[in-house]
Structures are given as structure tokens and as C-alpha cells.
């Protein structure tokens with residue numbers, strides 16, 4: 001097994017292993033690399049759904065996403081992210097991840113890690129970016145760190161309640177009802193969370209899901225969020241991944257935010273399988 005860093009800020013590629021067939025010792029090394037690099041890219045994997053699910057389960061209990069319309073027909077734990085159409089209908093979610101976020105931060109128990117497997121990739125576009133929220137926290141001024149200490153942010157799935165994001169065209173017709181029906185109650189989490197495995201502090205908000213700061217008046221809270229959101233998207237904190245066919249990526253949602261960059265031209269296909277592993281309550 002070879003582990004090669006992909007940037008100075010986060011990410012490493014892992015080559016020479018089959019994730020469907022790892023002994024305990026090798027898995028422990030993979031897990032260690034995951035905590036160190038936050039994103040791992042396993043190259044050239046052959047992963048039918050059951051093998052992807054089995055590998056994900058080694059990281060913890062799987063979660064089932066609230067967007068039930070994108071589920072794989074044979075495997076409940078697998079979500080299909082795809083711009084493919086059959087009979088004029090999308091077969092998966094074509095627009096997932098189009099604003100910076102950390103997966104399922106709008107629930108009480110957000111996602112520990114996400115695994116995304118590239119089954120078809122376009123020639124152009126479809127990149128993914130991650131930004132390092134340890135780095136974002138560490139580079140704040142001491143004054144700002146003190147200001148954030150003890151603050152909590154409110155997160156929601158409902159795009160209609162968040163002026164920072166757009167509602168995709170395909171949801172505009174059925175929009176408000178759809179979001180109201182499936183959005184769980186808002187979640188409130190510390191604005192700075194402590195990673196349960198490394199003990200390090202990470203900034204924990206995002207433009208997709210965070211809509212306010214509990215302890216501050218509306219205007220002051222929004223101004224602080226604007227400042228933190230601009231800070232967390234600095235290029236120095238970001239690695240951009242250009243996918244290769246059969247890459248499997250896994251990333252740590254407890255210390256990263258991510259973005260699906262889009263830009264896939266009409267007629268080209270991006271088709272992915274996603275599995276999410278349940279984390280614990282942020283503190």
C-alpha cells in the first residue's frame with residue numbers, strides 16, 4: 001500500500017490495495033491515514049454495491065439519507081448521484097452538493113464519513129472540492145476564537161429558509177412542500193466542534209445548511225456568519241479533485257466542508273454511488 005499526499009492542505013491517494021479485501025492491520029493503517037489526511041482517494045477499485053457497503057461498515061453504522069428518491073433500487077444504504085435520465089426522468093440526484101456543506105449537519109447526529117464511488121465520469125467538469133476546517137479554525141485570530149467559544153449555530157435542510165442558497169430548477173414546482181415534508185427538525189450544534197478521535201478543534205458551519213447563530217441577534221449573527229463563510233472558503237484551505245474512473249473517495253465530515261463543482265456539459269455522464277456512515281453528536 002502506498003499513500004501519496006494530494007496537496008499541502010488535505011487529501012491523499014492510496015494505491016496498491018483492494019478495499020474489499022483488507023486485513024485488520026491494513027485497515028488500521030487506512031484508518032490512521034484517514035484521520036491524518038481527512039480525504040482518501042482509493043484508485044482503481046472494483047466495487048459492486050455490496051462491497052462498497054461492507055467497506056463503509058468497517059468505519060461504523062451506516063446512515064440512511066432523508067432524500068429517499070435517490071436510493072439505489074437494490075441497496076437502501078446506497079444513494080445514486082447521477083445526471084443520467086431514463087424515459088426523461090433523472091435516475092438519481094443531479095444537483096447534490098452544489099453549495100459548500102458538511103453532510104447531514106442539519107440532523108442531531110451528522111455523518112462521520114462519506115464514501116463516493118465513481119462509476120462513470122465526464123471528460124469535463126464534475127470535480128469535488130474539500131476545505132479543511134481544522135485549518136480554518138487554527139488560522140482565526142485569538143480574539144475571534146474567544147468570540148466563537150460557546151456559540152451554537154442552527155442548521156436546516158430546507159433551502160427555502162436559507163437565503164444563501166438557490167433552489168434547483170427541478171424542485172421549484174414542488175419545492176416548499178417537498179422541503180417541509182422531508183426536512184427534520186432544525187439541529188443546533190457548536191460553531192466550533194471538537195473532533196472525537198483527534199481532539200482537534202474545527203470550524204463547523206456551512207452556507208448550505210447553517211442559517212443563524214443561536215446566542216446572537218439576527219443581524220449580528222448573519223454578519224459573523226458572512227465573515228466565517230468567506231474565511232472557510234479560502235483557496236489555501238482547499239483541495240480540488242479531478243475524478244478518475246473507479247476512484248473511491250472517503251472523507252471526514254467532522255473536519256471538512258465540501259462542494260460538488262458541477263460544470264458537466266450536456267450529454268456527458270457523471271454517475272456515482274454514495275454511502276454515509278453515522279457519526280456522533282457534535283460537541
Ligand SMILES: [Fe+2]
Nearest residue numbers: 097102103258
Ligand atoms: Fe455532501
